[in-house]
Amino acid sequence: MIVKGRVWKFGDNISTDIIIPGKYLRTLNYSLWVKHLMEGLDPAFSSKIRKGDIIVAGKNFGCGSSREQAVLAIKLAGISAVVAESFGWIFFRNAINNGLLVVECPNIVKYVETGDIMEINVIEGYVKTPRKILSIKPYPKFIMDIISLGGLTEYYRRKKHG
Amino acid sequence: MSSAIEKIISDHIGRKVHAGEFVETPIDLIYFHDGTGILVFKHLEEMLVKKVGDVESIVFFDHSVPPHSIEASTLQKYVLESSRKFGISKIYFMGEGIGHQVIHEEGHVKPGQIIIGADSHTPTLGALGVLALGVGALDAAYGLAAGKLWLKVPETLLITVEGRIPKGVYAKDIILHIIGSLRAYGALGKVVEFSGSVTERLNVDSRFTLCNMSVEMGAASCFQKIDEKTINYLKNFGVCDLRKHFSDKDSYVEEYFFDISSLEPQVSCPHSVDNVKSISEVEGTPVDQIFIGSCTNGRLEDLVEVAKILKNGKVKPYVKLIIVPASKRILMKAMSLGLIEIFLKAGAMVGVPGCGPCLGMHTGVLGDDEVAISTSSRNFIGRMGSRKAKIYLASPATAAASALTGEITDPRRFLK
Numbered sequence: 001m002i003v004k005g006r007v008w009k010f011g012d013n014i015s016t017d018i019i020i021p022g023k024y025l026r027t028l029n030y031s032l033w034v035k036h037l038m039e040g041l042d043p044a045f046s047s048k049i050r051k052g053d054i055i056v057a058g059k060n061f062g063c064g065s066s067r068e069q070a071v072l073a074i075k076l077a078g079i080s081a082v083v084a085e086s087f088g089w090i091f092f093r094n095a096i097n098n099g100l101l102v103v104e105c106p107n108i109v110k111y112v113e114t115g116d117i118m119e120i121n122v123i124e125g126y127v128k129t130p131r132k133i134l135s136i137k138p139y140p141k142f143i144m145d146i147i148s149l150g151g152l153t154e155y156y157r158r159k160k161h162g
Numbered sequence: 163m164s165s166a167i168e169k170i171i172s173d174h175i176g177r178k179v180h181a182g183e184f185v186e187t188p189i190d191l192i193y194f195h196d197g198t199g200i201l202v203f204k205h206l207e208e209m210l211v212k213k214v215g216d217v218e219s220i221v222f223f224d225h226s227v228p229p230h231s232i233e234a235s236t237l238q239k240y241v242l243e244s245s246r247k248f249g250i251s252k253i254y255f256m257g258e259g260i261g262h263q264v265i266h267e268e269g270h271v272k273p274g275q276i277i278i279g280a281d282s283h284t285p286t287l288g289a290l291g292v293l294a295l296g297v298g299a300l301d302a303a304y305g306l307a308a309g310k311l312w313l314k315v316p317e318t319l320l321i322t323v324e325g326r327i328p329k330g331v332y333a334k335d336i337i338l339h340i341i342g343s344l345r346a347y348g349a350l351g352k353v354v355e356f357s358g359s360v361t362e363r364l365n366v367d368s369r370f371t372l373c374n375m376s377v378e379m380g381a382a383s384c385f386q387k388i389d390e391k392t393i394n395y396l397k398n399f400g401v402c403d404l405r406k407h408f409s410d411k412d413s414y415v416e417e418y419f420f421d422i423s424s425l426e427p428q429v430s431c432p433h434s435v436d437n438v439k440s441i442s443e444v445e446g447t448p449v450d451q452i453f454i455g456s457c458t459n460g461r462l463e464d465l466v467e468v469a470k471i472l473k474n475g476k477v478k479p480y481v482k483l484i485i486v487p488a489s490k491r492i493l494m495k496a497m498s499l500g501l502i503e504i505f506l507k508a509g510a511m512v513g514v515p516g517c518g519p520c521l522g523m524h525t526g527v528l529g530d531d532e533v534a535i536s537t538s539s540r541n542f543i544g545r546m547g548s549r550k551a552k553i554y555l556a557s558p559a560t561a562a563a564s565a566l567t568g569e570i571t572d573p574r575r576f577l578k
């Protein structure tokens with residue numbers, strides 16, 4: 001799995017409250033989540049992104065509330081992957097379960113800036129920025145299976161019926 | 163050598179597991195709420211599931227109660243109808259209280275279990291010797307359908323707390339101090355285990371506060387071994403099935419030691435939980451709103467401390483004090499002890515048991531430039547309303563003292 005895209009860089013401890021504030025949760029209007037993506041930091045963010053862009057962040061990305069809408073908003077906005085130094089425990093699970101590529105990469109924020117083009121190669125285990133190539137840990141097979149099937153829903157259906 | 167968590171998972175899987183291993187484990191109990199339930203049922207529909215499996219399952223209506231908007235009411239109706247349709251084993255409807263509290267008051271939590279909750283503060287239950295994991299809606303749906311959870315077995319980090327507990331210092335101050343020094347990602351993905359003479363002396367209510375807030379250090383969960391206090395607590399709620407698990411001495415990946423003998427009351431300042439200061443550094447900051455409640459600090463022990471302070475005074479004029487007991491049982495106990503009367507006479511607004519203003523959706527949403535002091539667990543930007551509001555986190559005693567003066571106040575001023 002190879003992903004290439006333009007980078008948006010954020011800092012440490014980006015909480016799910018920042019990614020999608022609680023007041024937008026009582027709806028199933030998915031486009032509302034996309035519209036308010038990252039509103040806690042940049043209310044205009046969703047109008048700036050292009051399909052395939054990559055979010056890069058520091059430590060503990062997606063910490064806080066378990067709201068899956070944070071992952072869904074990122075995925076539906078067209079973000080292809082999130083690369084962070086580390087992830088909130090539940091966010092990381094939610095991302096994999098919903099088929100959003102999340103890559104842990106210590107020190108990444110030092111080697112990439114907003115606007116750079118970056119490449120992620122999950123199979124060969126590296127990320128490539130204009131400044132550096134950094135290695136990443138491979139996922140166990142069943143995690144890759146879940147991601148490549150688009151998430152746990154399809155994984156369950158295949159297991160049950162396939 | 164194994165941690166208590168490794169032993170609990172090993173018991174469930176039927177073979178010895180080690181931290182770092184990916185496993186699929188059976189689970190004993192699944193719960194979620196009116197907020198996360200919306201997606202849980204959407205996922206079950208998409209998974210083409212008709213009825214949930216055999217695992218005990220509970221839904222709590224605690225997040226927006228009573229509902230604050232047309233959308234909230236409509237979606238809650240969907241969650242209620244779906245709960246019936248899919249065969250969720252137990253429904254606690256509005257007014258019963260916060261799931262993390264009601265679940266053990268109603269005897270559903272038994273030491274040694276693996277519990278998943280579609281809510282990030284599920285690890286609160288770790289104070290009762292279980293592995294309790296906060297998960298997303300898809301994990302919950304998959305658990306309901308398949309009875310299992312995929313998991314990278316977490317490592318365990320030990321925190322030992324020793325010393326004399328100073329006047330005006332409570333479990334909240336201790337955990338804020340710990341988070342201030344280990345930082346918001348200090349326990350990322352690990353299970354935090356508490357030990358030491360201080361945690362042993364704390365009552366179970368306070369132990370819940372420690373476990374609840376360890377989530378704010380990024381912990382996957384929290385664990386406290388059960389002792390006489392836990393056993394009596396559980397028996398009180400009719401639980402006698404006690405499987406005990408202990409960590410072997412050298413099973414921890416990291417160990418930290420804290421002596422709290424000279425600790426002052428602590429305050430977490432905007433906009434990050436680990437921006438922790440001693441009360442003397444922030445005293446005098448004016449506040450518009452005080453919130454006492456939540457799954458962190460809405461228990462009886464907390465309300466008793468609050469009453470000790472409020473009984474001698476009146477809430478500062480034009481300052482909002484909102485007190486929300488974590489459960490109906492707590493509210494009724496507080497009524498019979500005369501605490502509610504003290505709160506109302508002092509000028510507090512007392513809310514329906516549930517999450518209250520903690521999540522910024524209703525019953526006390528902060529406006530632009532407002533400042534709040536709250537006993538809840540999170541002070542992220544915008545958490546309780548406006549992005550321009552500021553949230554300070556503190557103990558119930560500090561919050562109550564601040565209500566009397568209208569500014570952040572050292573509770574020791576009011577404690578005889």
Ligand code: SF4
Pocket residue numbers: 225260262281283456457458516517518520521538539
């Ligand atoms: S009280 Fe606050 S932190 Fe606790 S479950 Fe409710 S919203 Fe979450």
